Amino acid sequence: MTGTIKRGVSLYSFQEELFLGQMTVEDAIAFTASIGATGIEILPEQNMPSFPNVTDAEVAWWQETVAKHGCELICYDMFLDTKQRKDRAMTDDEQVASIRRDLDLCNRLGIRNMRILVFVRPDILERCVPYAEDLDIHMGVEVHAPWHLEHAWILRTIDVADRLGTKHLGILPDMGIFMKHYPPAFRARFERQGARPEVTQFIVDQHEQKIMAEYTIYEVAVKMQGNKAEVAMAETLRHAPYANPKRLADYAPYFRHIQAKFYEMTPDARDPSIAYDEVIPVLQKAGWSGYLSSEYEGNRWIQDVMPVDSREQVRRQHTMFERLMAAHGER
């Protein structure tokens, strides 16, 4: 089995500049093309102001605009507002109808991968499978930290896909599950909020040793009488897992797209936190050939203190991708 990993970018990555009106969607697409990436992942509820009533002319604009820049639309990030109403939860029928609405728009856009929010129930997705098969769209449940590839909740979706024998339901891993080192940007923000350096060092050391989060939270909150910022930092450990990258090979048949989450890149194009140096060789050895789609989420950790430059962060991540793919692809 051979395959070539492709490079893409989610528009999520430019949320800071898009929110502030400093970039347009086309700017983001043009930038993506400029770093040699060819795929664009979209969040219709972020990037399409007319959602859910998107016109054919708007659909045509998206297709023409990505084509003009030599790119393609690669993934549709859906949402499901089960709590739309205050007085009651969405019924199962309403949930299925909402997902079908998204599958329809995904299909109109010519996109074959849909990111399913991790909280969507497997039995609801099972009811959507016939429709996804008709449209040839892969529904991938986002494996987002603190879930991981072998979390029992995720395995329920795998079980449904196996039982149905379908190629249109599976998973969509978010690389945030491979947090090998605690992100320096997280630590720095908690220190700006009043966390003492000796306490933040303790938390980083605990994470480095992969000590179960609850031990560290108790140490910080009770034994060290941590302040608000210190306890909040310790609690981030609940969402900071380092899952085993080797498991990606086992589950490769179940995913066609990856969200390449990251929080910061160093000036020499290294990720100080997420273990891409372990992930990419596993994907290459498995012959996996989907898109690694950048998902920069560092803006919220630095925007209180400095301007955010999402383009530079994404550019550095792609420099890293190219380096890691070349280093291991020759074997």
Next chain:
Amino acid sequence: MFDKYLIVDDSLRATVDGFAFDAKLGYYRGLGLSMVEDLAITIDGESVPREAVRFDEGGGPLTLDDMEQAYDRRWNFGAVATISVVWPNGLAEGEHALTLSERLRVSYLPFPAINSDAKTLSLAA
């Protein structure tokens, strides 16, 4: 999320029955208005009663209770909406301390999402 950007700079103005300012939604996507549970406001340290607040993303002003029933309207990502406050004695010209706290019902989160901003804005004569 986006907390420091929620209140739009230089947007405070007087209205016939109080004051108004512009704001954005603290979220990385747009959201149906029915999922905005509260827009809590203080002006110069004084809490604004919920009944005194009106929201308008462009579809016409709504009370916060009516906003929770507005199933077909959305506050789009990055979009500026007008928040107006019925404030019988109005505001004097000059600087005012304004805070805004948005409480959102985000379906995939087990708890409400709360985003808050505080700014000092100047009201022209």
